[in-house]
Amino acid sequence: MQSSAPADLVFTGGPVHTLSPARARATSVAVRGERIVAVGHDEVRELIGPGTEVIDLAGKLLIPGFQDAHVHPVGGGIELGQCDLSGATTREEYRQRITAYAQAHPDDEWIIGGGWAMEAFPGGLPTAGELDAIVPDRPVYLVNRDHHGAWVNSRALDRAGIDARTPDPADGRIEREADGTPTGMLQEGAANLVGVLLPQLTLEQRIAGLLRAQELLHSLGITAWQDALLGEHANLTDPTDAYLATAADGRLTARVVGALWWDRARGTEQIDELIARREAASVGRLRCTSVKIMQDGVAENGTAALLGPYLDGCGCTSDNTGISFVPPQDLQKYVTALDAHGFQVHFHALGDRAVREALDAVAAARRANGFSDTRPHLAHLQVVHPDDIGRFRELGASANLQPLWAAHEPQMDELTIPFLGPERSAHQYPFGALLRSGATLCAGSDWPVSSPDPLQGIHVAVNRVLPEAPAGTGVFLPGQRIDLGSALAAYTAGSAYVNHLDAETGTIAPGHLADLAVLDRDPFAGPVEEIGATRVEQTFVGGERVFARGE
Numbered sequence: 001m002q003s004s005a006p007a008d009l010v011f012t013g014g015p016v017h018t019l020s021p022a023r024a025r026a027t028s029v030a031v032r033g034e035r036i037v038a039v040g041h042d043e044v045r046e047l048i049g050p051g052t053e054v055i056d057l058a059g060k061l062l063i064p065g066f067q068d069a070h071v072h073p074v075g076g077g078i079e080l081g082q083c084d085l086s087g088a089t090t091r092e093e094y095r096q097r098i099t100a101y102a103q104a105h106p107d108d109e110w111i112i113g114g115g116w117a118m119e120a121f122p123g124g125l126p127t128a129g130e131l132d133a134i135v136p137d138r139p140v141y142l143v144n145r146d147h148h149g150a151w152v153n154s155r156a157l158d159r160a161g162i163d164a165r166t167p168d169p170a171d172g173r174i175e176r177e178a179d180g181t182p183t184g185m186l187q188e189g190a191a192n193l194v195g196v197l198l199p200q201l202t203l204e205q206r207i208a209g210l211l212r213a214q215e216l217l218h219s220l221g222i223t224a225w226q227d228a229l230l231g232e233h234a235n236l237t238d239p240t241d242a243y244l245a246t247a248a249d250g251r252l253t254a255r256v257v258g259a260l261w262w263d264r265a266r267g268t269e270q271i272d273e274l275i276a277r278r279e280a281a282s283v284g285r286l287r288c289t290s291v292k293i294m295q296d297g298v299a300e301n302g303t304a305a306l307l308g309p310y311l312d313g314c315g316c317t318s319d320n321t322g323i324s325f326v327p328p329q330d331l332q333k334y335v336t337a338l339d340a341h342g343f344q345v346h347f348h349a350l351g352d353r354a355v356r357e358a359l360d361a362v363a364a365a366r367r368a369n370g371f372s373d374t375r376p377h378l379a380h381l382q383v384v385h386p387d388d389i390g391r392f393r394e395l396g397a398s399a400n401l402q403p404l405w406a407a408h409e410p411q412m413d414e415l416t417i418p419f420l421g422p423e424r425s426a427h428q429y430p431f432g433a434l435l436r437s438g439a440t441l442c443a444g445s446d447w448p449v450s451s452p453d454p455l456q457g458i459h460v461a462v463n464r465v466l467p468e469a470p471a472g473t474g475v476f477l478p479g480q481r482i483d484l485g486s487a488l489a490a491y492t493a494g495s496a497y498v499n500h501l502d503a504e505t506g507t508i509a510p511g512h513l514a515d516l517a518v519l520d521r522d523p524f525a526g527p528v529e530e531i532g533a534t535r536v537e538q539t540f541v542g543g544e545r546v547f548a549r550g551e
Helices: 042-047 073-080 091-104 128-132 154-160 189-195 203-219 240-249 268-280 328-340 352-369 391-395 410-415 431-437 454-463 484-498 528-533
Strands: 009-012 028-032 035-040 053-056 062-064 066-071 111-116 140-144 149-152 172-176 182-188 222-230 255-261 286-294 344-349 377-380 398-401 441-443 516-519 536-541 544-548
Touching: 009 042, 028 042, 035 042, 062 484, 066 377, 066 441, 066 484, 073 111, 073 203, 073 222, 091 111, 091 128, 128 149, 128 154, 128 182, 140 154, 140 189, 149 189, 154 182, 154 189, 172 189, 182 189, 203 222, 203 240, 203 536, 203 544, 222 240, 222 286, 222 344, 222 484, 222 536, 240 255, 240 286, 255 268, 268 286, 268 328, 286 328, 328 344, 328 352, 344 352, 352 377, 352 391, 391 431, 398 431, 398 484, 431 441, 441 454, 441 484, 454 484, 454 528
Parallel strands: 009 053, 066 222, 111 140, 222 255, 255 286, 286 344, 344 377, 377 398, 398 441
Antiparallel strands: 009 028, 028 035, 062 516, 140 149, 149 182, 172 182, 516 536, 536 544
């Protein structure tokens, strides 16, 4: 033990899952100030003094705080205050929620919100007419659950001047009737044709969204995260100023890495601006040391970049292979330059072609610059060709998992598998193969796309079945399940590694920051089918309690 001076906080009565390879389990932990000073068993109690707060774990598990390696907190927090359709799954539920929101906000110029599920509509495509019947007098803009498309009404189409003569943008698609008339569904970059018209959020609204999100994330045991998009993109307002304001005045209690948005309409000339933003936007617990490159879209709308063509609704080969937003040769040049300037690159790579293009770009950077400690990572990884599995370890590129997506549910079974075909469908979310290959795994939620609860994600990583799935639901690619310890490591030590926070967080060890979470049970002691029922009781950042259930 470091010192005999009394600790400020002692956890006792274990178990403690340290994630440390030297001592995986303990029963007691002592904290002084913001740091852990002792990890062990009964001997740690010697640090209890008259002013020490003692928490009897009584069999509840103490773990390092979770870290979300890919999340959009400000947008998620803002959406919680808008027309929130998340959690609902039917057209009737959406109709009721939209109607209620419009009636409750009669003075809003626009009805804005999102979170709807594609599987609620035939082909995943809602129509303007359905919204016109609910809100005929104001424009409506509702992003879908994956945030890669927007459902709009006729008023919104008219405001944007979108009609049968409007061409598709290079990075998106306007869904149309047979005669070319827009249906009201705008995919990828096409959503921005309306999105640019949305009322601008104030700084106060962005701060409120961030603080609302931080409260939610702390309640789920999350003590740090990587914000996957700082910058202007589509209709998204840059949240950097909200982070800077709260980091400067201490309201930002989480540790945050910001991924600066790469403008794919520009080239290497933007790197000097990114360097300046990195220097200006590193305040308090905020560091903007990553750059986000979105290489493709999503499989459900046919914009994920694939090595071969999608199938059509009849099961025949189509002429669509998705979209590579950045030409591969340009991507290699950009990533090499960013790596040379010490930036981590955070890729959105969902289809197997996008994954390969991202790995090729990392390989180019390694050849040009050598192996530096930039720790690139690829997020989403829905379809990974088997030939590329081993390249993650070889190139030092981390696999950033969103485990909640790796399960049978309507969006997977109705809108994805039929259009990928059986061979590619078997390559989806290969967590087990990546783990066995020696790749570094980290994990995130992509909230508000899906739940930010790490324990729900861990449940799916281990079971490949959603926690709420009906009895008898099939296991999704059972060979890609991973064990509980590895899943927990991805959400803690793995994400701390990707966030360059692993020297002080991600494991429970003397000298580390006391970023900790107390669970309501020890999930290692129960059946894996019950992992998803686990809840967080308390969360600490730097030894300060930032969440306690019931308070």
